[in-house]
Amino acid sequence: MKEFIYSRNAVYETLRARRREVFRVQIAEGVQEKGRLADIVTLAKERGIRVERVPRARLDKVHANHQGVAAEAGGYPYADLLDILENARARNEPPFVLLLDSLYDPQNFGALLRTAEAVGVHGAVIPLAHTVEVTPAVVNASSGASEHLLIARSNLAQAIDALKEENVWVVGLAQDGETVGAKTKRHLTGAVAVVVGSEGEGIRPLTRAKCDIVLTLPMRGQIESLNAAAAGSVALYLAFLSRQETRRLED
Numbered sequence: 001m002k003e004f005i006y007s008r009n010a011v012y013e014t015l016r017a018r019r020r021e022v023f024r025v026q027i028a029e030g031v032q033e034k035g036r037l038a039d040i041v042t043l044a045k046e047r048g049i050r051v052e053r054v055p056r057a058r059l060d061k062v063h064a065n066h067q068g069v070a071a072e073a074g075g076y077p078y079a080d081l082l083d084i085l086e087n088a089r090a091r092n093e094p095p096f097v098l099l100l101d102s103l104y105d106p107q108n109f110g111a112l113l114r115t116a117e118a119v120g121v122h123g124a125v126i127p128l129a130h131t132v133e134v135t136p137a138v139v140n141a142s143s144g145a146s147e148h149l150l151i152a153r154s155n156l157a158q159a160i161d162a163l164k165e166e167n168v169w170v171v172g173l174a175q176d177g178e179t180v181g182a183k184t185k186r187h188l189t190g191a192v193a194v195v196v197g198s199e200g201e202g203i204r205p206l207t208r209a210k211c212d213i214v215l216t217l218p219m220r221g222q223i224e225s226l227n228a229a230a231a232g233s234v235a236l237y238l239a240f241l242s243r244q245e246t247r248r249l250e251d
Contacts, residue, residue, distance in 0.1 A: 001075040005136050006059070006066040008036040013144025014071060015043040020147070021074040022049050028056040031068040040069060065140070076134040079150040081159055084123030085166060087150055091122070094191035095168050096243065098124040098236065101156055101207045102198040103228060106132050110141020111229035112196065112236075113149055117142075119240035123150035125159045160193070160210045168193050171239075172203050172211035173231055175224075180215050180238065188239040189246045196232035 002023065005014050014020060025044045027033070033041050044051050059066040088095040098116045103109050109132050116124055132138065133153075139146050152159070160170050171188060172195040180188075188194075195211055197203035208214060217226065217234055226234070 002072055003075060003136055004062045004070045005073050005139055006063045006070040007140045008040065008067045008069055009143045010136070010140045010147075011069050011071045011144075012036055012040050012043070013147045014073060014139065015040060015047065015049075017144075017147035018047075019077050022047070023072045023074075024050040024052055025069065025071045026052045026054045026059060028059050028066075028068040029053050030056070037069060063136070063140075076139075076146070076151070078134075079123060079152050081123075081125060081152045081154055081162055084125070084150050084152060088122040093120075093122070094243070095163070095166060095193070096121050096191075096239065097163065097168065097193040098232070099156060099159065099170075099193055099195040099207075100124060100126045100131065101195060101203050102127060102130045102201065103196065104132050105199055105228070106135060106137040107141045108199060108227060108229040110138045110143075110146065112232045113138070113142040113151075114145040115229075115233040115236050117145035117149045119236050121149065121236065123152060125152045125154050125156065127156050128153050156207050157210055160195075160207070163193050164212075167191055170195060170210065170212045171235075172208055172214040173197065173216065173235055174202050174208065174214050175216055177214035177216035179218050180235075186242070188235070189242040192239055192243075194232065194235050194239060196228055196235070199228050 005011050041051055059070050062070045085095055098121050134146050168191040170193045
């Protein structure tokens with residue numbers, strides 16, 4: 001399956017990651033090849049990928065927010081949960097995994113993938129159904145981070161069971177969970193998987209039942225909750241900092 005990746009960072013990271021086959025890069029006529037566009041052209045030429053100048057109207061048909069460039073590429077190369085665990089072993093780190101339960105909004109999905117890649121998550125797992133997949137909109141929302149992150153599709157209950165067999169602590173996020181504090185933050189250290197639910201319904205009951213603990217973020221303002229991307233990103237950073245502190249103490 002072929003699809004068009006659009007926007008400068010998304011196209012650049014797709015080329016840089018070298019995980020997809022890219023058939024051609026299209027640049028709008030009249031756009032100067034400088035900055036990120038120059039980087040895109042350089043990477044494309046290094047890989048022997050054809051670079052075409054096309055009318056802007058053609059790119060407008062791909063997406064309104066194309067930023068003057070698009071790349072025709074193969075479909076997203078999904079990984080396996082075993083690949084994610086092997087990635088952790090190869091980096092000599094306890095597994096750090098993001099699980100997304102029935103997340104439908106591509107903007108939230110992309111934002112979470114961007115945070116996950118930034119904090120060194122070894123991979124993400126999404127359900128086989130009832131979820132947004134890695135579409136060009138998700139690649140754009142992640143600013144291309146999706147292209148560097150291993151993402152597996154799996155039955156989430158089975159994935160959680162497999163993670164527990166590897167001694168990974170599974171932490172769910174929900175509004176009615178136990179408030180994150182000095183005592184509960186320890187659950188975000190070491191081998192950990194953070195589970196983020198959908199924008200409206202949260203984590204499904206079966207997924208929640210399989211979590212080792214369900215946490216909620218403390219709130220001090222007038223707003224009662226954060227959206228999935230914001231809450232998940234905060235939790236991932238808390239886990240990142242806790243893991244860093246644990247590693248520092250061990251060293």
